[in-house]
Amino acid sequence: MTKLHQCLFLSTALLANLAHASDSPSFQIGTMYAEKIRGVGLYAGFEAEEIVPNASGYIDATLLISDAYDAEQPVFGGVSVGLRTTLDVPLSPYVGAGLYVGENEKEVSANHDKIDNDRDGFTDEAGEMTTDNLLMTAIYPELGFRLKLGESFSIRMMGRYMVSSFGRQHDDWYYGLSLAFGHD
Ligand SMILES: [Ca+2]
Ligand SMILES: [Ca+2]
Numbered sequence: 001m002t003k004l005h006q007c008l009f010l011s012t013a014l015l016a017n018l019a020h021a022s023d024s025p026s027f028q029i030g031t032m033y034a035e036k037i038r039g040v041g042l043y044a045g046f047e048a049e050e051i052v053p054n055a056s057g058y059i060d061a062t063l064l065i066s067d068a069y070d071a072e073q074p075v076f077g078g079v080s081v082g083l084r085t086t087l088d089v090p091l092s093p094y095v096g097a098g099l100y101v102g103e104n105e106k107e108v109s110a111n112h113d114k115i116d117n118d119r120d121g122f123t124d125e126a127g128e129m130t131t132d133n134l135l136m137t138a139i140y141p142e143l144g145f146r147l148k149l150g151e152s153f154s155i156r157m158m159g160r161y162m163v164s165s166f167g168r169q170h171d172d173w174y175y176g177l178s179l180a181f182g183h184d
Helices: 003-021
Strands: 026-034 039-052 055-065 075-085 091-109 129-148 153-164 172-181
Touching (some): 003 091, 055 091
Antiparallel strands (some): 039 055, 055 075, 075 091, 091 129, 153 172
């Protein structure tokens, strides 16, 4: 298993725990943007209230797209897990923290590795390619507001400072908006 697969497996186990801990975790979808690195984020997942006292936990499938991460293959797919403080008021500020793990997928030349990568019976023939994955992890503090509109719908506005394993010049604030359905 690759690290990402291990992470997905652990995340699935965590998700099962989330679903168990809360009678009805909410479904959330969101989008975010980072100006300096021209990054775009898209995510969808589940959030459960009171995973620990006064905090919710979430897990999102997350796409991050930035050519600052990789100019050739800027699309990174992965998961985000994190915690957020909760206040049971209609408009509540919150703070949170999370972890992102993802990877991209790129075709790279493989004609010098003494392996018949494409299993066509010829080893290291001209033009032989293989798939390589570049792993990125990031940790982030997050802060924002959640606006509850009725019993089962809320909007979250947030800023997330993604500290990337690629180095400090790739760190940036992502600003985002998400919608959550079906809590309570
Ligand atoms: Ca071959
Ligand atoms: Ca080869």
